Amino acid sequence: MTVFVVLYVYMSRQEQKLQTRQRIVDAAFSLLDEDKSLSAMSLREVARAAGIAPTSFYRHFTDINDLGLTLVDEAGLALRQLMRQARQRIEAGGGVIDISVDTFMEFITDNKNVFRLLLREHTGTSGAFRAAVAREIQHFIEELSDYIVLQLKLSRAIATMQAEAMVKLVFSAGVEALDSDKSSVAETAKRVKLQLRFVQLGALQYSLR
Amino acid sequence: MTVFVVLYVYMSRQEQKLQTRQRIVDAAFSLLDEDKSLSAMSLREVARAAGIAPTSFYRHFTDINDLGLTLVDEAGLALRQLMRQARQRIEAGGGVIDISVDTFMEFITDNKNVFRLLLREHTGTSGAFRAAVAREIQHFIEELSDYIVLQLKLSRAIATMQAEAMVKLVFSAGVEALDSDKSSVAETAKRVKLQLRFVQLGALQYSLR
DNA sequence: AATTTCAGCTTACAACTGTACGCTAATTTA
C-alpha cells in the first residue's frame, strides 16, 4: 500500500507574489555570471530563468532598470552584513587587517555574482547605478573610518583618507580574486594585506610628522 | 564668377581602407560615452556612426569582438604614451607624485571614453578583454616599480607592492573623476596624492623596520 | 588594354527584443 501525503503550505496571495518576486531576483543574480552584465540582461531572459511569462514580469517591476536597483540594494545589504561579520570576528581576537581581508575574500568567493554586480555597475552605463554603488562603498569607508579614529586615535581627516585608500585597495584585490582560483586568491590576499600595512604605517607616520 | 576648385587627394586603395577602418574605430570610441558599453554596442550602430553599410563592417573586422580588442589595444597605447609624457615632465622637475597624478587626471579629462573603456572592460563580461586590460595595468605597475627601485632604492619585492598599490589608488580615483566636474577632480586629485604619500611613507618605513 | 581583385552596397531573413491587450482562475473583500 502506498500512501501519498500532500503537504499544503498555505500562502496568502501577497506571500505568493513576494515569493515570485524573489524568484525573479534570484534568477537575475544567477544570470550575472562571468559573461552577462545587468545591461545585457533581457527581460525575457530573466522571465525565462524565473519560470514566468515575459509579461508577468511587469506585475513585479516596472522595468529591467527597476529590477537592477533592487539587485544593487540587495548587494549592498550583503556587504553590510559582511562588515558586521568582520567586526564580530575581530572582537574575537586577531589582526584587524588579516581578519578583514580574509572575511572579504571569503565573501567574494562565496558570492561572486553579488560582488561582480557591484564592480560592474560601479563603472557601468547607468549613472543611477554608479551612484548607488558609490554610496554603498562610501558606507564601507565611513564605518572603517570610525573604527580607525576609535582604535588608532588618528584625526578624523587622516582616518578618512586612510580608510578610503584601504577600501579601494581591497576592492581592487577583489577584482583579481574574481578571476582566480583558490590558491591565487590566497596570494592576492597576502599582497593586499602588505599594501594595507603600508597605508597604515604611512598614515601614522604622516600624522606624527 | 565663381570658381570651384576640387582638390583631389590621392589615396591608394590600401590607404582608403585604412582610413575607413580608422573611421570605424573612432566611431566606436565616440559611442562609448556615459551610457553605452562595448558589449551593448551593436555592429549596425557602429556602422551607422562610421557612415558605412552594416555588412561593410566585415571587410575590416571579423567581429564586434575583434573591434573591441583593437579598441583595448589603442587605449593601452594611449596609456603608455601618457606615461612617457609623465616621465618627461618629472625630469623637468617637480614632485613625482604630484606630476604623475596631475598628468593622469589630465588624461582622463581629455580622453574620458578611452579610460571608460579600460575601466569597464577591466570588470566586463569578456574574459579576453579583462585579461587584456589587466596586462596593460601590469605594464603600468612594472614601469612604476622600476622607477621606485631606481630612485628610492627599495627592494624589488617591496617596490612592486608599492607600485601596485599606487596604480590601483590612482585608477580608483580615476573612476571618481569620470563622473565629476573640474573642481571635484582637483579635490579628488588632492586626496589621492595624500594617499599615495601614505603608501610611499609606509613602504619606506616597512623596509627600514 | 584586358583581367583580376575587392571595398562597399542593397536586399533578405530568421532570431530576438520590449511591451500592449485582453483573458482566466483564484484569492480577497464586501
Place this chain on the structure above:
DNA sequence: TAAATTAGCGTACAGTTGTAAGCTGAAATT
C-alpha cells in the same frame, strides 16, 4: 454568497539585431 481584484498567461506586433548572398564600379595587376 456575490462582486471585485489581480497574478500570471497567450497572442500579437513593430523594431532591432547579426549576417548570408550577390552585385557594382573602381583600383590594381598583368
